[in-house]
Amino acid sequence: MSDLHADLSSYPLPFLLEMFRRMTLIREFELRAIEERHQGLIPGFIHSCVGQEATAVGACLALQEGDVITSTHRGHGHLIAKGGDPRYMMAELAARQPGYCLGRGGSLHLSDFNLGILGANGIVGGGLPIAAGAALAFAMRNEKRVALAFFGDGAANEGAFHEAANQAGVWKLPVIFFCENNLYGEGTAIHRSTAVRDIAERAKAYGFAGVIVDGNDVLAVYEAVRAAAERARNGAGPTLIEAKTYRLRGHYEGDPQVYRPAEEIEEWKKRDPIPRFRALLLHEGRVTEETLEEIQGEVMAQLNEAVAFAKQAALPKAEDALYGVYADTHQQLVF
Amino acid sequence: MKQITYAEAIREAMCEEMRRDASVFLMGEDVGVFGGVWGVSAGMLQEFGEQRVRDTAISEIAIVGMGLGAALCGMRPIVEIMFADFLMCAGDQIVNQVAKARYMSGGKADVPLVIRVTTGAPGSAAAQHSQSAESWFMNIPGLKIAVPATPADAKGLLKTALRGKDPVLFFEHKMLYAVRGEVPQDEDFTVPFGKANLHRHGDDLTIIAIGAMLPKALQAAERLAQEGIQAEVIDPRTLVPLDSPTLIESAAKTGRVMIVHEAHRRAGPGAEIAAVIAEQALEYLDAPILRVAARNVPLPYSPTLEQVVLPSSEDILAAAYQLLKGVKSHAAV
Numbered sequence: 001m002s003d004l005h006a007d008l009s010s011y012p013l014p015f016l017l018e019m020f021r022r023m024t025l026i027r028e029f030e031l032r033a034i035e036e037r038h039q040g041l042i043p044g045f046i047h048s049c050v051g052q053e054a055t056a057v058g059a060c061l062a063l064q065e066g067d068v069i070t071s072t073h074r075g076h077g078h079l080i081a082k083g084g085d086p087r088y089m090m091a092e093l094a095a096r097q098p099g100y101c102l103g104r105g106g107s108l109h110l111s112d113f114n115l116g117i118l119g120a121n122g123i124v125g126g127g128l129p130i131a132a133g134a135a136l137a138f139a140m141r142n143e144k145r146v147a148l149a150f151f152g153d154g155a156a157n158e159g160a161f162h163e164a165a166n167q168a169g170v171w172k173l174p175v176i177f178f179c180e181n182n183l184y185g186e187g188t189a190i191h192r193s194t195a196v197r198d199i200a201e202r203a204k205a206y207g208f209a210g211v212i213v214d215g216n217d218v219l220a221v222y223e224a225v226r227a228a229a230e231r232a233r234n235g236a237g238p239t240l241i242e243a244k245t246y247r248l249r250g251h252y253e254g255d256p257q258v259y260r261p262a263e264e265i266e267e268w269k270k271r272d273p274i275p276r277f278r279a280l281l282l283h284e285g286r287v288t289e290e291t292l293e294e295i296q297g298e299v300m301a302q303l304n305e306a307v308a309f310a311k312q313a314a315l316p317k318a319e320d321a322l323y324g325v326y327a328d329t330h331q332q333l334v335f
Numbered sequence: 336m337k338q339i340t341y342a343e344a345i346r347e348a349m350c351e352e353m354r355r356d357a358s359v360f361l362m363g364e365d366v367g368v369f370g371g372v373w374g375v376s377a378g379m380l381q382e383f384g385e386q387r388v389r390d391t392a393i394s395e396i397a398i399v400g401m402g403l404g405a406a407l408c409g410m411r412p413i414v415e416i417m418f419a420d421f422l423m424c425a426g427d428q429i430v431n432q433v434a435k436a437r438y439m440s441g442g443k444a445d446v447p448l449v450i451r452v453t454t455g456a457p458g459s460a461a462a463q464h465s466q467s468a469e470s471w472f473m474n475i476p477g478l479k480i481a482v483p484a485t486p487a488d489a490k491g492l493l494k495t496a497l498r499g500k501d502p503v504l505f506f507e508h509k510m511l512y513a514v515r516g517e518v519p520q521d522e523d524f525t526v527p528f529g530k531a532n533l534h535r536h537g538d539d540l541t542i543i544a545i546g547a548m549l550p551k552a553l554q555a556a557e558r559l560a561q562e563g564i565q566a567e568v569i570d571p572r573t574l575v576p577l578d579s580p581t582l583i584e585s586a587a588k589t590g591r592v593m594i595v596h597e598a599h600r601r602a603g604p605g606a607e608i609a610a611v612i613a614e615q616a617l618e619y620l621d622a623p624i625l626r627v628a629a630r631n632v633p634l635p636y637s638p639t640l641e642q643v644v645l646p647s648s649e650d651i652l653a654a655a656y657q658l659l660k661g662v663k664s665h666a667a668v
Contacts, residue, residue: 068408102441109439118407119440123431129397130432133404133412140360140386140410147404160427163397170392324442325476327500 003271004280006219013286017295019061019218020281023053023274025299026077029086032303033076033093034253041311042093044106049077051216051248054273055180056081058221059148059241062229067146068116068134070127073108074180074247075120078150083115086306096313102324103316124185125151125158128177132164135175135232146232148176148225154185156199162206165240169206172237176228177203179242180215186251187259203240215243216273248272336517342375344486344518345451345507348493349376349413351522353383356411359497362389363398363415363451372417373453373512395424399450403433403502406448411497416452419468419506433502434477445500449493454482455547455597456645457509462633465641467546467598472504473574473607479503479528480574484549486516488572491526498525508547508597529576533585537565540591540658543582544570545604548595548627548646555651566655574604579611586612590621591658595651600628625654 008016030048037046049056056077060069063082071078079089084100092099093107100110111119118134121127131149138145155161156179168175179199183190196202203210213224221243228239246268250257257265281287339347353359360383361376367390370377380388391398395416402414416422422429429450436444456465472478479501483489489507496503518524534549535556544552549570556566567585571578586592592612594605605626612624630644 070404100441101439101443104441105439111440111443113407113440113443118404119436119444121432123427126400126427126432129400129428130404130407132397133401133406134408135404136401137405137408137410140405160396160400163392163394164400167392167394167397167401171389325438326479327437327445 004217004219004276006280008280008284008286015061016281016286017291019057020277020292021295021299022057022061022081023218023277024296025086025302026053026056026080027274028299028303029080029089029306030076032307033090036094036307037253043095044093046093046107046253047074047251048249048253049074049247051268051272052180052182052245053077054218054277055178055215055221055243055245058218059150059178059225062222062225063146063148064229066116066143067148067229068118068131069147070118070131070149071110071120072127072150072152072155073120073122073124074152075110075150076107079110079112079117079120082117084110084112084117086302087309090306090310091313094310094313095315096310097316098313102320125155125160127151128155128160128164132168132173132175135168135173136171139171139173144233146174146176146229148178150178150180152185153179153181153183153190153194153199156202157185157194165202165206165238168238169208172235174232175238176225176232177238177240178225179240180245181242182245182247184247184251184260189259198242200240200242206238208238208240210240210242212242212244215245216271216276218273218277246271337520338515339486339518340512341483341486341489341507341514341516342373342512344490345375345493346377346379347518348490348497350379350382352494352497353387355522358409359411359413360387360389361413361415362391362402364391364393364417366390366415371415373509375507375512376415395421396428399425399428399433402448402450403428403436403446406446407436407444411447413449413451413497416450418464419452419454420463420466422452422468422471429472429478430475434475437501438477446502447500448502449496449505450503451505451507453509454506455508455510456634456641459636459638459641460634461636465634467596467629469506469545469574470598470602470604470607473604477502478575481505481528481572482546482574483507483572484511484544484546484570486514487518488526488532488570490518491524492528492572495525495528506546510547514550526572528573529578530572531578531581532570532572533567533581534570535566535568537567538589539565540593540655541567541569541585541589542651542655543592543594543608544568545574545596548597551646551648552595552651555648555655558652559655564655564659571608577608577611579615582608583612583616586616587619590619592620593625593627593651593654593658595627595646597629597646599631600626601631603628622658622660625658627651627654
């Protein structure tokens with residue numbers, strides 16, 4: 001039984017299955033990446049979003065083609081949800097030539113401009129003004145496009161958030177500030193770092209609406225973002241959405257997690273968004289167990305392929321390190 | 336050729352590019368209604384309207400970051416930071432976002448963003464409105480850095496920046512805004528980056544002068560010429576990329592080099608230029624490379640104190656005599 005209640009009849013079945021598929025793909029991608037990191041394939045950090053898949057998928061599926069996102073240090077989910085290819089992601093994590101960033105970026109800097117993914121970001125809050133600027137470009141050209149900035153509760157205390165929110169509010173830009181509040185900014189609990197209980201309250205200071213949503217309910221997230229995107233497209237300006245969620249693993253792989261009790265994690269596991277959505281689908285009778293198992297199997301096959309792709313992919317050529325800092329330097333830099 | 340001021344040359348470059356390219360726009364603090372606190376964008380709001388000449392909040396992070404976001408989505412923003420001293424308010428966006436977007440994306444991101452900023456000491460503006468911040472950013476791969484010293488270079492370099500695909504920090508010296516000079520009116524007049532301007536030929540010593548130090552260096556060279564000393568005066572025009580070949584060639588010819596800038600001496604642009612020359616032309620040098628620069632203290636308010644800190648024409652002359660010490664052919668030495 002799921003504790004979720006939703007009228008699924010208004011959603012086409014393929015759409016619901018796509019939600020399930022993408023959440024599953026994100027979860028399994030990260031678990032596989034963690035495993036491959038232990039095996040030595042991946043040299044860098046991994047900040048997983050295990051437990052937060054519903055925010056990424058609910059938000060990105062509510063966007064349209066041509067809309068853009070900026071992501072965070074915990075960005076694998078956002079990329080996959082926006083259509084990122086797990087092969088190029090895994091190859092990038094494995095620091096290979098065909099990776100999304102030619103092996104120059106890694107997990108923290110994944111991007112795919114063709115898909116409107118303007119980049120994960122190693123700096124907390126760094127993507128917020130960038131998303132507002134993308135929205136400005138759309139508004140200036142009278143395009144009905146929307147930018148969505150993912151950020152965490154930690155970033156809500158960065159100046160970048162406040163400056164971007166204010167300017168976007170003044171100019172009524174088509175931007176959605178989407179806060180994934182997972183209750184901890186790295187190792188510091190939100191009540192120890194943040195003077196208000198709800199980040200959404202801060203929208204009031206910048207002249208637009210703040211909305212709180214259950215971040216572990218993919219359909220609730222979807223509906224909130226869909227409404228915000230519609231407002232943005234109609235010229236009504238930004239929305240701040242605060243999705244209450246929880247990361248089930250450490251801030252990074254290897255985090256000793258001394259800052260939170262194990263019981264708290266166990267409690268949140270009961271609200272894991274994937275089993276919750278799965279139970280809802282089954283309970284409503286729209287889907288059979290077999291269909292979901294089939295999707296799970298397809299996801300695992302896709303990830304096997306992604307890992308195989310990454311493993312057989314060439315390493316970057318050493319001399320390539322010196323190329324591509326500027327548009328016009330295809331030769332080694334002399335300055 | 337038409338004589339206009341450095342400020343007018345910058346405005347001309349912006350207006351011409353905005354007329355020919357709808358993706359170019361200007362935003363920053365007081366650039367619209369006010370016309371820019373130095374008057375550089377005066378009248379632009381009236382011509383282009385508030386969509387393309389945008390007054391922002393006093394929010395440097397947002398100004399630069401939104402410029403980047405717009406650049407990534409097909410626009411060519413000109414963002415203005417009122418004083419170089421305020422660049423650090425937008426430090427993360429400039430250093431971690433703008434500069435690195437292309438490289439860390441594997442080359443996917445074009446970042447046609449121009450950050451216009453005023454630099455240098457306008458007189459009694461004290462420690463937070465007088466700094467020359469150029470070298471703070473020379474250490475950051477991914478940024479290009481222009482330091483125009485004449486109206487023509489200001490126009491030509493800005494037009495090049497606005498037609499490029501890379502982020503440019505464009506340092507406009509406040510004391511040059513009113514300086515007049517000949518500026519080509521050809522709409523396609525541009526000045527390439529990485530190409531120094533040799534303002535005066537000479538065989539006895541090389542003066543490499545940056546920004547507002549160029550007129551002072553030319554003044555000093557004039558005085559030296561009266562004493563029979565021929566100084567070569569070179570303006571690098573851009574610090575990144577740096578026209579090393581021209582600087583090295585001159586150093587090899589004269590064997591005596593000084594670098595003059597208003598930025599602080601320690602790890603200023605001169606430190607890099609001196610290193611480049613030492614690495615590549617040491618065997619040609621007849622004297623140690625000298626730097627004439629601001630002393631390593633914050634800029635003071637009192638004119639009496641400020642003039643001690645800032646480099647002057649006299650400092651350039653003194654350095655020239657030091658470089659030429661022991662050269663018997665020069666009567667003045």
